Amino acid sequence: MTATPAWAEHAIWWHVYPLGAVGAPIREADPCPGPRLRALLPWLDHLIGLGANGLLLGPVHASTSHGYDVVDHLRVDPRLGTDDDLDALLAACRERGIRVLMDGVFSHVGRDHPAVAAALQGGPGSPAADLLDIDWDADGGPAPRVFEGHDALVRLRHSSPAAVDLATEVMNHWLDRGIDGWRLDAAYSVPTDFWAATLPRVRERHPDAWFLGEVIHGDYPGFVTASTVDSVTQYELWKAIWSSLLDANFYELAHALGRHRQMLGTFVPQTFVGNHDVTRITTRLDAARTVLALTVLMTVAGIPSVYYGDEVGMTGLKEDRLGGDDAVRPALPTGPEGLGVDGEGAVLLDAHRALIAIRRRHPWLTTSRLDVAELTNTRLRYRSQGEDGHLEVELMLDPSPQALVRDADGCLLWRGPDGG
Template sequence: MAPWAEHAMWWHVYPLGFAGVPVREEHRPPAPDGGLAALVPWLDHVVELGLNGLLLGPVFTSSTHGYDTLDHREIDPRLGTREDFDALVAAARARGVRILLDGVFNHVGREHPLALAALAEGPAGPYADWFRIDWDAPGGPDFADFEGHSSLVALDHDNPAVADWVAQAMSFWLEAGADGWRLDAAYAVAPAFWAAVLPRVRAAHPDAWILGEMIHGDYAAYVAESGIDSVTQYELWKAIWSSLEQENFYELEWTLTRHADLLETFLPQTFVGNHDVTRITTRVGRDKAVLALVVLATTGGVVSVYAGDEVAMTGLKEDRLGGDDAVRPAFPASPADLPDVHGPVADAHRALLALRRRHPWLLRARSRMVELSNTRCVIEQTGEGDRLLVELDVTGAPRARVTSSDGDVLFAWG
């Protein structure tokens, strides 16, 4: 793991939504200062919150929502141009902000030129073995897809040419200034594929940080076999909101024990919100959302904050067309126009992220429950000879307190 990544905390943005880009309607180029350019004024907000990384959702040319990629080497015209990307990288560098790109390499959009060529040229064509194609399907040749989404065409990761192509795409953008990659749907790709790809990428970019999206599966084994640095810690995400929603801290205790085992081998990416899930404030309400942040900020792992959670944005994820829209909203032109950007929840983010900066050992902290009931718990966080106590209480109005080993109150809520 690159040394810089141990000090990274991420602001996670879904650029197409952030910039108000039409996802399903007719594509059009961004307005002046729109698209990726719209992110530049927000970099100071990222730093002011106490973060130093920009985790971007898809920015490459796609048919609709970004995960149906059409060209991995071109910025989506709805977000601007390569020059806009370069300007964002330069502005981030000037502020010490790292950039992580979202790489959709499990599948491509059905209209991807190589997918179209594979069908047009038939089973003897040069791209036929880039995809898993049923040439004898009843309705004519058809692709294997990703989780039943016919618009997402699965690549054949057993083909060495696909591995070459992915390695070249990853290296291209690392050379352009990205610091690493989030690998979308990593859980759907055999770890051996990444074990073949990543050494080629790291030969030229040894400091690249690679994060894999893992919703389920054996996290530690996948990291060991693939060579990636980290995975999305969905088990902890679920335990945090569920224990608060159901008022059952026993679930959190069980998951923190599993989390401690993961920390023995790698540093998971921890979060309470992202572009694929219902907003934490919608799940549990504003006060409990701050308690969720307390857990996030004091538990081992690489922290990310989903843009908007710092001001208690709400949004319900639904299983329907457009069901992600509510959790991927457009943002105003300036942080100054964001409601409650200096409100109590935003201030809680600043305070807790600052607390984590002052205690860098929390990156690898080990968690132990020293007091536990359904509605109250005290978590002891330890590391490098230091110790914090994290109290959470939902017996009445949600309350939280973080105290030092000397008994000083470092943060309080409620």
């Protein structure tokens, strides 16, 4: 298993997409650039109140639209504010003992990044051309190679020392400023030897940093070993959780949990039931089944995150079109008091607090081993076992969704159809 920094093993992340959460314009000019990042300050106590202790912060670097088309890795996006505004957020997090993970985009840059024009003007051999992946023999003249067909996203030339130098400089710059680690966007699209060349250089200066790679499909343990990242996003488990609950097929979940257990021999996966790239869990499932999804998340091994708004039942459908992410990246009210939580939202908020509290009381869950004790399409019972204890978890869909969690001392959580 990779040597995860000790603090990361106890992290529970609250994942925020900043541009959306603070209501910044995404695809139009910003009439009033300002310190919008400070709008997250009132939410830090909400994070603590949930039981979380980490802020997984989506892209904050200067970009053209959605944050992943970066034009300057070393500058805060003007729509969010300035370095001073980010420093204020980091200081407020440190005061509360909140770790901060920053979203790093090193797969590509935005088409408007100054290096793109410089490369095309300077030609092969120019410093900018060394940084970017340019097809110098393309029909119609030199053309940048782009990320997954997105014309606005220009690939870095990852075989170049210049790209390694850029990523190393950027990561160290913000770690120096006080963040604790990096989520590496689209890490799966970058050769693993690029990460293997970059991350050790960063760890020389910041040995306690944690690196999370976004990986969707494939050989997760192999990617971790070859790249030297600490963890990857556990999309296999994410899909199995909501799909098994939607289709009443716990065999799918049991299979994914078996694969999840095997991964623990190499690394501790980063687990979730929602993030900025997928349909909201409470759009796929009703509130009762969402509680079961959360029960799995908080009672199996991994380093879990909660996507902002999921804790109160926000809904949003991801669509494959321009602006198709907007519904899952909404603005937050000015403070937690503006959530107006009642009904199913209140049930979900209570369930989040209760289940995160269970995880806090049983920190060994991060690296626990799971054994399935009973399995049908509509019933799953498993034991999560650690060196310092165990939990018995029972999930039922028939006659209605129910979750039961027990430790050696008895019942810790019971959630039936009425949320009680």
